[in-house]
Amino acid sequence: MSNATNTSTVIPLQRYAELKGQIISRSFIPGYVVSSYFVSFLGAWTALELISRRTAIRGRYNWFLLAGSSFSMGGIAIWSMYYIGNRAIILDDDQPELQIVYSNGYTVISFFMPVAVLFLVFAAVGSNATINNTRVVLGGALTGFTICGMHYLGQAGIANYDCVYPVSFVVGAILIAVAASIVSLCIFFLFHLTWDTKWWKRPICASVLASAVSGMHWLASVGTQYRLKYLDPSLAKIVSRILPVIVALVLSLCCCIVLLLTMLSAQWRLAKLAKRAHQVVLTAAIFDYEERILVSPEGFLPHKTITDAWVERSLDDVFSVSHPVFLWMFRTSRNWTSVVKLLPAMRNHVHRVGLQRWVGSKFEGNLLKESGSPIEDYSLVFRELFCLAAGELARDLHEPLDQIGVLYDEITITGQQEVNKKGRKKYSPDADLEGLSGSGKGQILFLVRLVNRHAAEHLQHAGFLFAEPANVVPLLAATLHVGPKQLTHRIDALRYYAAGDRMLKPGVHVAIFAIRASLGAGRHGFDVLARKDAQNQLPTMQFPFDALEDWKLEYLKTMDGMTMAQVGKKLVAALRLNPSARERQLAKHIFDTIEAIKEEGDDPVFSDSKLIATPIQAPCRGVTEDSPPGFATLITFRLILPVHSRAPGQKLMFIPLNFFKMQQQVYKNSPDHDIFARKTHREFAPMLDLEDSQPERWNEVEAGKAGSRRNAVAFKQRRYSRIMVEKSSEATLVDVKFHDGGQALVDGKYAGAKPEATCRQISSTSPRTLGNSEKPAQVDSKQHGAGAKVKEGEEKQTYIDEMFTIAIAKR
Numbered sequence: 001m002s003n004a005t006n007t008s009t010v011i012p013l014q015r016y017a018e019l020k021g022q023i024i025s026r027s028f029i030p031g032y033v034v035s036s037y038f039v040s041f042l043g044a045w046t047a048l049e050l051i052s053r054r055t056a057i058r059g060r061y062n063w064f065l066l067a068g069s070s071f072s073m074g075g076i077a078i079w080s081m082y083y084i085g086n087r088a089i090i091l092d093d094d095q096p097e098l099q100i101v102y103s104n105g106y107t108v109i110s111f112f113m114p115v116a117v118l119f120l121v122f123a124a125v126g127s128n129a130t131i132n133n134t135r136v137v138l139g140g141a142l143t144g145f146t147i148c149g150m151h152y153l154g155q156a157g158i159a160n161y162d163c164v165y166p167v168s169f170v171v172g173a174i175l176i177a178v179a180a181s182i183v184s185l186c187i188f189f190l191f192h193l194t195w196d197t198k199w200w201k202r203p204i205c206a207s208v209l210a211s212a213v214s215g216m217h218w219l220a221s222v223g224t225q226y227r228l229k230y231l232d233p234s235l236a237k238i239v240s241r242i243l244p245v246i247v248a249l250v251l252s253l254c255c256c257i258v259l260l261l262t263m264l265s266a267q268w269r270l271a272k273l274a275k276r277a278h279q280v281v282l283t284a285a286i287f288d289y290e291e292r293i294l295v296s297p298e299g300f301l302p303h304k305t306i307t308d309a310w311v312e313r314s315l316d317d318v319f320s321v322s323h324p325v326f327l328w329m330f331r332t333s334r335n336w337t338s339v340v341k342l343l344p345a346m347r348n349h350v351h352r353v354g355l356q357r358w359v360g361s362k363f364e365g366n367l368l369k370e371s372g373s374p375i376e377d378y379s380l381v382f383r384e385l386f387c388l389a390a391g392e393l394a395r396d397l398h399e400p401l402d403q404i405g406v407l408y409d410e411i412t413i414t415g416q417q418e419v420n421k422k423g424r425k426k427y428s429p430d431a432d433l434e435g436l437s438g439s440g441k442g443q444i445l446f447l448v449r450l451v452n453r454h455a456a457e458h459l460q461h462a463g464f465l466f467a468e469p470a471n472v473v474p475l476l477a478a479t480l481h482v483g484p485k486q487l488t489h490r491i492d493a494l495r496y497y498a499a500g501d502r503m504l505k506p507g508v509h510v511a512i513f514a515i516r517a518s519l520g521a522g523r524h525g526f527d528v529l530a531r532k533d534a535q536n537q538l539p540t541m542q543f544p545f546d547a548l549e550d551w552k553l554e555y556l557k558t559m560d561g562m563t564m565a566q567v568g569k570k571l572v573a574a575l576r577l578n579p580s581a582r583e584r585q586l587a588k589h590i591f592d593t594i595e596a597i598k599e600e601g602d603d604p605v606f607s608d609s610k611l612i613a614t615p616i617q618a619p620c621r622g623v624t625e626d627s628p629p630g631f632a633t634l635i636t637f638r639l640i641l642p643v644h645s646r647a648p649g650q651k652l653m654f655i656p657l658n659f660f661k662m663q664q665q666v667y668k669n670s671p672d673h674d675i676f677a678r679k680t681h682r683e684f685a686p687m688l689d690l691e692d693s694q695p696e697r698w699n700e701v702e703a704g705k706a707g708s709r710r711n712a713v714a715f716k717q718r719r720y721s722r723i724m725v726e727k728s729s730e731a732t733l734v735d736v737k738f739h740d741g742g743q744a745l746v747d748g749k750y751a752g753a754k755p756e757a758t759c760r761q762i763s764s765t766s767p768r769t770l771g772n773s774e775k776p777a778q779v780d781s782k783q784h785g786a787g788a789k790v791k792e793g794e795e796k797q798t799y800i801d802e803m804f805t806i807a808i809a810k811r
Helices: 002-019 030-051 060-086 104-125 133-156 167-193 201-223 235-276 324-332 340-352 378-396 453-461 469-480 484-499 550-557 564-577 581-601 604-608 657-663 672-692 695-702 714-727 755-765 799-809
Strands: 026-028 089-091 161-164 225-228 280-287 293-295 303-307 412-414 442-450 465-467 508-517 526-531 540-542 610-620 630-640 652-656
Touching (some): 026 030, 030 060, 060 104, 060 201, 133 201, 280 378, 280 484, 303 378, 324 378, 324 657, 465 469, 469 484, 508 604, 526 657, 550 581, 564 604, 604 630, 652 657, 657 799
Parallel strands (some): 280 442
Antiparallel strands (some): 026 089, 161 225, 293 465, 610 630
16 A cells, blocks of 8 residues: 555656646636636625725725725735635646645735726815816726736746736737726716616626626636646645635625625615605705715705604694794794703703603614503604704714704605506606695704815715715605605705805895785785795895985885885976986886886786885895994885785795794894804703703602603603793793784784784784783693793894884884
């Protein structure tokens, strides 16, 4: 037995001596060939998944993605593929001593070389927001050369053979690698630039890129000849041949894990987004200096859930822009500093009331008890959740809360779908994004902001990027369940709202103050006619003069109470008959301005409006951006329209009067901000006391037999409600109703209303009562869940209060 063994050893060694310096025949193992392509495909796919999430050139998040993508492409798609592919090469009759042996030094260098080069290549290509076609082509070419470079560097590390390379095969391999890499990267970045994020398109690009690596490798391998340099039967060398394959397989397994986690994360995000289309969600709409919108790497707007749904506690308790809770949130978003220090206490209070699924947790907010009824202090907790959602959103964006943006003046309805006869979902082209809560399944509150270049770069470093709205609208429309056309209009409106300066210019203006009684569930009081492009402004037109001297005021007083049509006739007569040149000039200016505002409204209804000759002061733009606002002078025409009147023209719309009035108190540098901040702190002060007082007693209650945390705090919450409602800053925004025999406005007239009753009803259109009396007014219990009395606020009346008082008194 031993003799046979010795003979078999001696004979091959004699043959090996003859083979030294000769070209050794080769063959390939098909299984390794297929495996090498699959490994390259996994590495390329992982690299594309990671690079697609890159948002900027700088930032830790982006450097991490850049390193991961270059490692996946260079270390797995190229390096691992090479060594697994070379394991398929069988030399001669598969004798172990004749197989390829690698130098350890070259093996290590060949790993880091493609990783380092591709790191520079992917960095040069840029983020998804700054893709340049030339850079993509050059990046693809460099990727191809990197593939070739790594291949031949690995070949140079073969210790026991000299490799012979025919020129034609080398040139062909280079062309394949460069061409396929350019095509793959161009297709990939083209898809991603247009936010065509269908999951199967990245694997297609990865397969093309893997074809570049595998095609180059196998073409070069087929043309390569191996000349034996020496023999070394040491088994240690055999280990050096197997070790790279083991490392490559481990790295490939890591790729599989990364891809699996990425896919699961993407599906989880989509499922969560689909659910949020049916919830009340706070979303950031941030635009940069190029009118692009901020999105996540997946193409979604930054957002946080406030709660599962707004619970309507009565037929009138509909969540709309006229609701006291929305008015409070709208005003708070213009003065975030009033709640910044209250966020920890709000978070604790949300836990105290037994609401464990607050914003930012793994669950969603649910403001219902186990019995299905709303929790105690429903509107208070809802406002807390709004503030907490804004805080979480600011944290995700790495921004301070006061830089998160301001609340948009409309509520967007989501989840509006129709089903056609074939059972497929479709979007109605006529579906409106606004409406009452019953017309859709979800509601979005947008925080809008316009950022400069420096702020935009900061947001990109935080892991977000800016995209053209047209590219992300299809994806957003699909996840929000709204029509793409309507969503495009909404994003355009958000961008205009973020960029617009919606204050009057200094000077003298003619204004139209037109009101009608409100209709619809949850609406009462009045609606006022406003500009569509600036819902905080009346229809106005500026006079060509900047001041009203005494003689101009006297001239206007001669027309006080006249209709616009009568004023026009008098001005025409004055242009022909008035002996005073300056009065003729004034008449011409007034007539031209009135005609201009009539054309703006494009409706003869303005002809019936009556002149208020007394000038009314309204806030206007200050001298500089940071200076306090000035005051413009308004010469107003008043008009009370029938209840079913529609807004005249295409540029005007009716909005709730209480919402319009509140907007006059939230302009930049308004003195009312400090007053509102004090009211907010007074409202939440009892909550702070409750959080800190009697901890031992609270622990006893919490551990009581009741078991339910909601039930355990019921008594304390009822006590807290009685304290809070009298100091509520929301209460100052609620419409006040008086039951004194006054009747509703019908067709522009009060039916049998007494003068004193009418004066009281004026306050029903205001966030505050109009008088200076300290007598409390009765608050609508439907908005607060309990009867309460609200004391007069310290804020001054707005110019809208003054106009409304005159319009009602002289109707």
